[in-house]
Amino acid sequence: MTAMMPQLVDWRKITVRLHPRPGTPSFQESHVGGPMLRMPGRAWPSCDEHPAEINGSLIPRPMVSVAQLYKQQFPEIPYPVDSDLLQIFWCPNDHFIEYTESSFEGPAVKIVWGDSSMGLGGYHSTAADIVDPLIDSYLVRPCGITPERVVEFPDVDELPADVRSMLEILDQREGLRYQYALSVARGWKVGGWASWHSTDLLDLSCPDCDGPVTLLLKVDSNEWDSGSRRWRPVEDRDLEDEELQVAYAPTRVEVARAGELRIFCCRSNVHHRVVLDTQ
Template identity: 30%
Template sequence: MVPLAQIHTRDAPGPWWPNGADLLQVLWCPVEHWDPPADQADGSPVVELRWRRTAELSGPPVAGPPEPSMHYEDEYLPEPCIFSVEHLTDFPYREELPPELRPALQQLVKDTHPQGKDVITRVAGWKLGGWPTWHLNHPHPYECETCGNRMTLLFTIASDDVTGIVVGRWGELRIFTCPADHTHPFTADLH
């Protein structure tokens, strides 16, 4: 497993943080897995989430991530970088809204961009929270296998030139979690 992202609650506060956790570490195996564990996407790296408390971490900070000990896919080994946090309002796919709210969102999209281009719903890129893009198919809700709640988008890893990551066919790996309990298994899909 290699580190992919480390996010502090001070930089990205939101409803996805479990009580007491102030650090989320996203790790993945930099190898495509065609036989991944349950609820992980075929043909993508296997993901692991670690919710931590920085006060409980001990020892000096690590200078850098260790090199993987086995063959890995170049496009799954990220270039070390620092992202700046940008807080955005991300709106859902139109069909995910109640019918009475859809015209207002459609008007907001038109008012936001002069040519009517949709730049405010399903914001693309690496993001914590928000709404999935669903640019390849219609919305597909995921349900928690433990409690049946509708899962919410926790994190999106998008293909981009900054990190050197290419997921699938220049797509996204999305991690959905249970809003009721962060210890319930998450679901990862490749889009």
């Protein structure tokens, strides 16, 4: 891309595709879904808005484990001082959140930073065993991950008008399909660019300080576009039937009508509230 469009050189970003695959990950490793490392003084996060009934009593609903990422594997994540572990949870029910420039409907997210050297062993949520209310497509199937770093280019809405115009000409001349095949990577990923294919570009900002935010994690319903082989891993291109479906939708998560959910964090203080968006 940069050989044909030198104007894109300064727009390159590295993103880390996670490539989740169903398995039995350990709390001692990075993974999607599954057990989390227990930190001293911290209970499993819960949601007061959607209580659960256990033995005739209502309790705050345990959240669902979404991802656990260690700094050793993901130095790109902006871990705070004295932290080397990021844990992400969400409530398996829809929440409605209003931001300054946008609104969100989907699972409410809780992020936890920690020092893994203080870990007390693994623990699990019981959310999947609790009666309704609960949205099955928000239950994350435990998966191991195989991180892969790739170069990304931004959504066309992020680019200056003159660069967009040149890309349109290049697309027509070369048949590149920049927006869908050569810009933002599909699938679960850490960092990189965000796609704005549903809403056009939104001016997101931190709800606590109004400062800029950066993409922390993208949760995708599918690992590649079913109409294109562009982001389909080479290792998966000969798969068929059930094996292909598992590779295509390994976590069984479906957000935003088979879309994607993005978690943005404040660039100046990762302890501020996250911003959530779906496309």
